[in-house]
Amino acid sequence: MIGKQEQNMKLHSTNRTENGNAFAMQENARKKKRRLVKGMIYTLLIAMAVVCFIPFFMMIINATRSNEAILAGFSLMPGAALAENYAVLKDYVNIWSGFKNSLIVSVLVTVLSGYFSAMTAYGFAYYEFKGKNVLFIFMLVMMMVPGQLGLIGFYELSKTLGILDSFIPLIIPSIASPFVVFFLRQYIQTTLHPSLIEAARIDGAGEFKIFHIVAVPIMLPAIATMSIFTFIGSWNNYLMPLVLLFSPEKYTLPVLMGFLKGSQVAENLGSLYLGIAISVVPIMIAFLFLSKYIVNSISAGSVKE
Amino acid sequence: MKKLDRYGYVFIAPFWIIFLIFSIYPVALTFYYSFTNYTGSGVAEVVGLANYTRLLTDSYFLEAFVNTWKIWGVNFVLQIGLALLLAMIFSDMRVKLKGLSFFRSAFFLPNLITISSVALLFGILLDWQHGSLNMMLLKLGLISEPINWLNEPTTAQLSVSLILTWMWFGHSFIVVMAGVSGISKDYYEAALIDGANRWQTFISITLPLLKPILLYIMITSLIGGLQLFDLPMLLTDGVGSPDGSLNTMVLYLYNQAFKYNNYGYAAAVAYGLFVITLLFSAIVFKGMFKNERRKPGQV
Numbered sequence A: 001m002i003g004k005q006e007q008n009m010k011l012h013s014t015n016r017t018e019n020g021n022a023f024a025m026q027e028n029a030r031k032k033k034r035r036l037v038k039g040m041i042y043t044l045l046i047a048m049a050v051v052c053f054i055p056f057f058m059m060i061i062n063a064t065r066s067n068e069a070i071l072a073g074f075s076l077m078p079g080a081a082l083a084e085n086y087a088v089l090k091d092y093v094n095i096w097s098g099f100k101n102s103l104i105v106s107v108l109v110t111v112l113s114g115y116f117s118a119m120t121a122y123g124f125a126y127y128e129f130k131g132k133n134v135l136f137i138f139m140l141v142m143m144m145v146p147g148q149l150g151l152i153g154f155y156e157l158s159k160t161l162g163i164l165d166s167f168i169p170l171i172i173p174s175i176a177s178p179f180v181v182f183f184l185r186q187y188i189q190t191t192l193h194p195s196l197i198e199a200a201r202i203d204g205a206g207e208f209k210i211f212h213i214v215a216v217p218i219m220l221p222a223i224a225t226m227s228i229f230t231f232i233g234s235w236n237n238y239l240m241p242l243v244l245l246f247s248p249e250k251y252t253l254p255v256l257m258g259f260l261k262g263s264q265v266a267e268n269l270g271s272l273y274l275g276i277a278i279s280v281v282p283i284m285i286a287f288l289f290l291s292k293y294i295v296n297s298i299s300a301g302s303v304k305e
Numbered sequence B: 001m002k003k004l005d006r007y008g009y010v011f012i013a014p015f016w017i018i019f020l021i022f023s024i025y026p027v028a029l030t031f032y033y034s035f036t037n038y039t040g041s042g043v044a045e046v047v048g049l050a051n052y053t054r055l056l057t058d059s060y061f062l063e064a065f066v067n068t069w070k071i072w073g074v075n076f077v078l079q080i081g082l083a084l085l086l087a088m089i090f091s092d093m094r095v096k097l098k099g100l101s102f103f104r105s106a107f108f109l110p111n112l113i114t115i116s117s118v119a120l121l122f123g124i125l126l127d128w129q130h131g132s133l134n135m136m137l138l139k140l141g142l143i144s145e146p147i148n149w150l151n152e153p154t155t156a157q158l159s160v161s162l163i164l165t166w167m168w169f170g171h172s173f174i175v176v177m178a179g180v181s182g183i184s185k186d187y188y189e190a191a192l193i194d195g196a197n198r199w200q201t202f203i204s205i206t207l208p209l210l211k212p213i214l215l216y217i218m219i220t221s222l223i224g225g226l227q228l229f230d231l232p233m234l235l236t237d238g239v240g241s242p243d244g245s246l247n248t249m250v251l252y253l254y255n256q257a258f259k260y261n262n263y264g265y266a267a268a269v270a271y272g273l274f275v276i277t278l279l280f281s282a283i284v285f286k287g288m289f290k291n292e293r294r295k296p297g298q299v
Helices: A002-015 A017-063 A067-072 A082-092 A095-126 A132-143 A147-161 A168-175 A178-191 A194-202 A207-236 A239-244 A253-262 A269-303 B003-033 B050-057 B059-091 B100-112 B115-125 B132-140 B153-181 B185-193 B198-209 B211-226 B230-235 B249-259 B263-288
Strands: none
Touching: A017 A269, A017 B059, A017 B100, A017 B115, A017 B153, A067 A269, A082 A269, A095 A132, A095 A168, A095 A178, A095 A207, A095 A253, A095 A269, A095 B003, A132 A178, A132 B003, A147 A239, A147 B003, A147 B249, A147 B263, A168 A207, A168 A239, A168 B003, A178 A207, A194 A207, A207 A269, A207 B003, A239 A253, A239 B249, A253 A269, A253 B115, A253 B230, A269 B100, A269 B115, A269 B153, B003 B263, B050 B263, B059 B100, B059 B153, B059 B198, B059 B211, B059 B249, B059 B263, B100 B153, B115 B132, B115 B153, B115 B230, B153 B211, B153 B230, B185 B198, B198 B211, B211 B263, B230 B249, B249 B263
């Protein structure tokens, strides 16, 4: 559209030969100004991108420098103390066990929440039963309740059930994820027509088989979108594991970070930087491959609601 | 009810069993504890409304309330301002910029990193004597002596606000951009033909049409902001230093329960926090839609 308008304007200007020269000069000046503005904007954007990245850059640089070098002054050049820093870190904290624990919890949370939310969403969408609407609305209301509200009751419940200092209270509650159920129900209602289910029934498939063979594949893109949020949320969760876990060997990565801060590792800055770097760099690498997908999921999640 | 419809209950049963046990029961139990003097062991004695009257006159809770708002407020203004500025730049039809997806990802990166790692990282970057920030500023000659960022109430709060902005402006930008891409290009073309400048286009077209998206960002950010915990917990000593300036509401709740064993009182703090969140969400909703008349049939 704009291209056409510019063409029209150009045609117009060539018709008026007496103004042609002045117009071309004006156009030239405007182009120059536009280029200048563009350059300024790009500079600003690149500066912002640098600000986003520089703390991580400093972290990686300092992870390779010795404690003495870091105390002595600021540098943008990597040092040679990486192995030494790792040895100190390894003596006090097993950071890989934190990684393993976080991975176990987050993967199980993501799988359970995806599978059972799909099941619940399917139940709400394709069956007519008494109390269905009341239950659904009640679920939506409970969605608004922040996690901290039940924190003390949750701790007491875990104590009563004898599941403190285990992964169970971190994993099992994800079977009930109201927001994921809500999102998946909205999704499946617009993508799966009931006649498809009827057809499968006529072919003699059982209800659970229909859910697994017909509904789940159709829901997969929406489950994947929600899984990203669930995984990130679980991976970053700090308060719950902090309250529920006591043994250092069971700590998830965020809790281990807090533990690291209070431990003797904190006396060697190079090792502390390295510990943080180990917790951060794998996520950055994963993001490198998944960034487009994650960004699109956020866009979709916010607009379609 | 058809015979097969009974399967509806089967499909939603696991959700409801877990939901009742691990979500609804704890919320109800916390409510009960908020009327007791429970200390984590022994018998919980019912004390009526004592915890709530204490909450209303508790200067530490008030301090936590004010701190949380200050820290969130500064961060929100900066975050949404940056997001809108960026959206304005990228939606401008006169300067067609390239690299949207690169910048979106770059700005979003800090949001993905575990907050406790971020807190630890900034804790040492902002260190008074050995932190990279002071060393860099000194080297560039921008300051003559190191600033003790995390030891002064004002700079400590500002640091938390800026870290939050750093973490969240990319996320807001993505959401705002998603909203902008939903606005019909016809409006912008019409504005261009009418000779509207950038600012006019932004004020009269982009901003009004983005209202629902901005509301979404504000509500989610407010709810998240009122629950601020990880950063203040890990940046300083975990009880709100310096001078109680990093004492936020959830940090206060955590310390009351798991540091001082005042479970009953902490439960009342939790419900106080909940009421505050509800109240302010309602105010935001009302404020945003004050001047809008409902179309017939619209819910």
